Amino acid sequence: STITQQVVKNVLLSPERTFERKAREVLLARRIEQDLSKDEILELYLNHIYFGHGRYGVEEASRYYFGKGVSDLDLAEAALIAGLAKGPNIYSPRVDEARAMRRRNLVLTQMAQKGFASRRAVEEALKAPIVLAPAVETMPTLAPEAVAEAKRVLAEVVGDKARLGGYTVTTTIDPALQAAGRKAIRENLDAYLARHGWVAPLRKPKKGGLPPYRGKPDKPGHHVYHAEVIGHDDAGHALKIRVGDVEGTVSVESARYNPKRLEASRFAELGVVLRVSPIREGPKDPAGLPLRYRLELGPQSALVAIDPRTRQIVALVGGYEAVVGGLDRASRAKRQPGSTFKPIVYSYGIHKRAFTPASIVPGVKGRTPPPAKKGEPPPEAPPLRVREAVARSVNPAAEWALETVGAEGVVAWAKELGVESHLEPTKSLALGAYEMRPRELANVYATFAAGGIHEGATLISEIRGPDGAVIALPPQAARRRVLDDSEAFVVTSLLTSVISGGTGQRAKSLGLPIAGKTGTSNEAKDAWFAGYSPEMTCVVWTGFDDAVPLGRAEQGATAALPAWIDFMKAAHAGHAVTPWPEPPGVVTIDIDPRSGLLPYTGQEDPVGEVFLRGTEPEEAAPSPEDEAVDLYEEEPGAEPEDDGETRPAGADDPSDSEPRPPGSTAPTPPRTPAGPGDTPVVPPF
Template sequence: MKFFKFIKFLLKFVIGCVLSGMVIALVGYFYYSRDLPDVMQLKDIRLQTPMQVLSSDGELIATFGERRRIPLKYDDMPPVLLNAVIATEDSRFYDHYGVDPIGILRAVYIALKNHSFSQGGSTITQQVAKNFFLTPEKSLGRKIREMILAIRMEKELSKQEIIALYLNMINFGSRAYGVGSAAYTFFGKQADELTLSEAALLAGLPNAPSAYNPISHPERALIRRNWVLHRMLDQNFITQADYDSAIAEPLGVEYHVPKIAFAAPYVAEMARQFMYDKFGEKAYTDGYKVYTTITKADQVAATKAIENNVTNYDIRHGYRGPERTLWKADEAPWDKDKILSMLNNYMCYNGICPAVVINSDNNQAQAIMASGATITISFDGVKWARPYINDNQQGALPTSVAAVIKEGQQIWVKQRDETWQLTQIPSINASLVSINADNGEIKALIGGFNYNISKFNRATQAIRQIGSTIKPFIYTAALDKGLTMSTMLNDAPILRSNAGSDAWRPKNSPPVYQGPLRLRVGLSMSKNVMMVRALRAIGVEYAADYLERFGFPRENISRHESLALGSASFTPLQVTRAYATLVNGGYLITPYLIDRIEYSEGGVIYQHTPEIACKDCLTELSYDKKDDKKADLNNVENADLSSGSDEPEQSKLKAEDAMLLPSPNIPFDRLINPDGTVSNLVKENENVGPVYAPHVISSEIAFIMKDALKSTVWGDPNGLWTGTAWRVKALGRKDVGGKTGTTNASKDVWFAGFGANIVTTVWLGFDDHRRELGKARRDPLSDNSYIAAEGGAVTANPVWNEYMKVALNGVPEQQDIKPSSVISVLIDKKTGLLATSPDNNAIMEYFIEGTEPTKYATQEVGTKVMDEQGNTSELF
């Protein structure tokens, strides 16, 4: 009887305990379920994946983001890797429902046996729940929440989805997150190329990625890999033969980083800033692929052109001496370890690397590199190194190696043709911008010699004086005021004196004056005094306002006569955009760098819609063009063609302000979601067709100015005069043109020009704008070489040529289509009037119909002119 009472009591106790446990569990479930996230978020989870910046042809330029990750789909994960992970982390993964009681009991048993917790008992599902939703704190409450989430996940997600999340999310060490990134980081492979041994190694890393890192701790990694292989054998995932073969393999690990196809750091930074402005910090974690408009071939060509010509400039101007002297001849030399420690504080720039001279004599020197290697520099490697005296003067050629570099000096070296040469970090800087004139896409952009030395982007941020590169735009304004390419302007000295001010004497460079010349000739030969006279004819205010049509900022436009000589200051990108207007028929396109943005999983979320030049559109001009806005040519024709240098009274005709379009709107952009809806991140483009750029100058004027810029290359057909851009002839194309630019004292040098529909601008100068580029021998290795001042033609034009030779490769030569209202007229070369016969004194010139000359040139009888008093003088 007592026994049955005991059994009854025990049964009630057990039922009570069970019911109490159920109540406690239920209360605990509701308590710890509060504010738990919805596991369905994992269906659309975005893993922290770095941003990739790519060229238009899909080449990787840069990555931004702390965590390296290559997200993979379940089907892209090899079975050998899945089995390795399951055998290591959760052998009953396919049998439990998120929480594994057997695994928990096994962990508790081992903990009691070993007096420490060596196994956690967490399933793969629990680890996913913890990493995505919970903090890493070790507490009972966090563990209960983890279990609840794991159970919910198993109801909503398939096993394949869960393990794919785990393998894409987990940290493998060395900044590699996810198995896709880990496979590349440690083996340089895709995940589906992993061998059994490699899969086992990766499967063992998540448990303690730092402790088992195969690069820093290969012995531990080997032990861990072998343990994983043993687990796979125990779980019957592999055979004994597989095990024996894999365990005999070496680790075969080597650190790999994402392969950058080519360097374009200024482009990458512009793309990064664009993305950050749109997406904030998520730009670095949401796996965006940013496709830029540049191409690898063009960008590499631009980089080489800048490097080669900046280095050539530096060589011409002499050797400025060592970076520093570590010890002198009467001091004890540094030991190798000390030298290497110091060198590790420096880095290489464009192949220019630091070294320390340890021995030097007349014929050669030895130097230690940061790698510890010893190199030899022969006399051929230093023979260029004339001592730098100042920007305008260099010393004599060296006669020995020891006369240039000495023991104890830290120098800069570069390897060329398998030999080491002395060099130096250039002090001059440069930029290059190249765009498609028809739609504004940037084809190449260089913001400086080296991004690591200076992150300042001179292509977009440096506001520098433009020099003679401005002349085509002022001449364009002159054409719009009634001048033509046959208008005669006097190439004679100018003197302007004002009370209380210094005399202003604009001069030609070189100071050669040829008397009356046609406007086309004056532009091609870059005659400064002719430009001043043209500016006076149309009025300074009119010209200044007219420049705004080309996108030049009003605040950077000077409003005095020095504007004619390029006293205004603009960025290279602004100059390139303006030249594109002359090339594309008069349309003000807007340069852009970002073509589209994609998710890492695929799908375009942003597509740029460029403003294009509508060359076939019959549109009216976007500004007010009135017949009464003509240039005041009376003074120019009646007095300014005299041979004297005294100036006529300044024209009192005040030019009316040109009525410009408002600044162009930001190009329409679309942000397209994967489901086809449009996000409000950027404005939706309601116009599904093309977006046309504003037409800011007439197609007729643009055609004539573009043709005139070709004359700066080809000069006079009979060789009577040469344009300043004659070096462009080396490209062997007829569809090229451009303009040199050099400011006072050669502080800024430019070349802007076009080939086909590609417009490129090159600028060189010192960041300290007070410093001039100076002069030097054109061949620094010859004492017989002539000394010449640096300028747009000799310093910037070679950069342009070197780049455009590549950019135009494979681009068909383009023939310009003449507008119907432009006519060709045979004129006399010397007077600009109609020619009486088609002889060597005659040439075809373009005119807008109605502006062509109506008088014929008279037979030349001499070169003397007579004034009102009957005095005669030679005209030329």
């Protein structure tokens, strides 16, 4: 298409490919050529086209690459900027300086041939090195995910006028936290690759390996293909590959997979099958299929961080690479949450007073204690309390909790907490079998962190038009209370046990009041950690885009938690964090860890437990001596002797009071609180 048609497409029309749009493009191009001069059309073109790294327009590109306005560029610099228009992601000097110089020199040579510059000036420009301004990471390169959403929301509220420019969109992203999130994700994924050895040089396995893709690589959207290496281009730092019916190239310059900067011929042998995905912008074959691909050897990751006090999204990382137009896995990808869904089930049970943290899970045993003496058989495993079940992520306990409160109720409850994805009221719901986005899950946990108040998470804080007027944003979910503050406190208390003595113990190193939950989906295809402090909620997901297993020994605690820890360390650096205050509707009392009841007289190993006021136990656990009497001293059918203790009125008559949840009775006076952020209320496991 002509430059005039490009102006029409970029400024006046949408980029869709239809016959109707093409016809309108031709008609409008003729009208523009009648009303505007060639120089005016060229000015429009240069002020709107893309120059790479999130920069649109020649003035912005000039300031990004050379740190000065376009009117101050010399001939060599101007030629480099002009050469970017054909393929900014290919010819960017920040991506490939040698290729950028070849492109610049081609432009200079043509300028001399066509009389736009003297041969002497061109000869001097050809000798000039490329000297770039220091790279300053701005929003398009720091948070392309936020930029993509800003464009989407702007188009939603102003329509086609967004293409004319002049609008200012303000996001809630904190640049320092965004950088910390990207760094945490990258270092975690690099550590995964080191564990599994998926870095160059790559050899063809003697047997097995990935089968190459057959057919046309024409699947829409982001898709991973198995490509066979068929050649090497050391000069271009690329592998020649075959993806089904199409041949293409893939760069080997990624430091993620090529930390030693090996040449293409040393990076991978001929015949090796690699995981790749197409780069949609760039050269295409005659059928319109991409010819350039990116490596997808290892898994990807996503991170979402929300300030629970304001519900502002302060960090949004959609993958390892900060690529404009890349897949934002944090906002778009749906994956199985695994055990990170369990707190939704347990929180509903707490809300409904169906059980307490001290309730015994029927038919499920706790961890078997070690034998008293070497050579002796271990003692019988004790019953399992709800708190231990949450800390250790015991699946049968979560299924019992779901059955206790009802799956349909949990589905409705999840919607109240902010889950938008489709859920089914089945048994597998308890184990997180239904997919959702990391961003959804993050706002659920932000509701727990905010004391039970749900609110829509925001990424766009303000839009102003070309005239400076504020433009109304799309409506968000209204602020409302889902759990009362006491219920949220008990849920948070349960999740602190994951940190103090469960699957998330590694996070204890932070020394912060934190709560959270690990998650691993079936066959370890997804690894999660979702957690929060009073000031910050963060969710991290790790997995392959095509949902292949992460591999042996990979789970939420190994493939996601390290990134979560690194981010939370950065988010809380330099200041103290105040623990959650205990609401008046909560009491903390000692219980017997084996029964969940009150301690027996003289018990030496009680533990503190948190209850909603009115659900704490009033019955004492039997002492070991009492159990011995029950087992060995009573005659069959003998009447037990009166122990002389006064029982609460009606305690022996179930018809005398309202039904209560398991382990709950009338309130008892509270003692010194020991809830979230304080001394762990469970013994070490």
